[in-house]
Amino acid sequence: MALRSLKNFNVVRLIKSNPYSQIFEIKDKVSQIHYVLKKIKKEPLSNYDQKAILERCEKLKRITNNNIVTLYDYFDMKGYIYTVTEYIEGESLSNLILYRKYSEKFSISLYVKFLIHICDGLLALNENGIVHGDVKTGNIFYTPKNEIKILDVILGFLSKNRIEKMNLFDKILFWLGIKKDLLVIQGTLTYTAPELIFGLEADQQSDIYSFGIMSYVLLTGELPMSGETLNDQNLMKLWHLNPKKIPVFPQEIKDDIPTDLENIILKSITPDKRDRFQNFFEIKDKLISVLKEIESGRIL
DSSP, X not given: XXXXXXXXXXXXXXXXXXXXXXXXXXXXXXXXXXXXXXXXXXXXXXXXXXXXXXXXXXXXXXXXXXXXXXXXXXXXXXXXXXXXXXXXXXXXXXXXXXXXXXXXXXXXXXXXXXXXXXXHHHHHHHHTXXXXXXXXGGGEEEOTTSOEEEOOTTTTTOEESOGGGSOHHXXXXXXXXXXXXXXXEOSOGGGSOHHHHTTOOOOHHHHHHHHHHHHHXXXXXXXXXXXXXXXXXXXXXXXXXXXXXXXXXXXXXXXXXXXXXXXXXXXXXXXXXXXXXXXXXXXXXXXXXXXXHHHHTSOO
């Protein structure tokens, strides 16, 4: 699909809005097909990030993967970047976790299948040079057709004033926590890899860490870190620097989680990126093995 003109669409509703972007459900006047239009304000973005968004869109437009929301078109016009993606119905995994508070509708095997599909989508992104940058339960949708869809690929990676670009004086102030605004974490803090909190660039390993936290939350309904750290970047730094810091093992929260599955999660959220899985293919392969064990009855 090539976006001929916005005049060919009707706005159905405003889905979400913030000072920097708006998301609309739109409908093609001819085909009656529904799409999602995202309108991204360029003004607060650096030239570097504007260029990165457009390059990312071009890469994403060429990817065909059932587990990633399809980008049909994008364009740059009058101070905004517009993207048009497929419209999907369903619930975020965040909502499924809330539903699980009063319903045990989904089995461990189904959750493992979810994780396999998510791995497949993230692997496709990484193989095409795209780091998602904000992997979390809120950015994964489960559709009525039993599909998994990864959302928010366009903006998840954005950063501002990375530590590599700071002068020495600003670096000292940043490390002391005096100037917090020197580094803005664009991803969700509780899902963000330690190296990003300390100012390094996002890469495949940081996506793997976020995937591990997301898997932990999906299976247990809880985060592996204590609540007082969750919204403060400096407290999160201290949490990651603590040599005695050990996340609560998933089996301590839900004893039906298989040991092999727990090990996959714990390896993914290892603080040192060198000790994590090297890529999502490795994780997917391990998850398939766990699923086979569950379905064969060898893991109850």
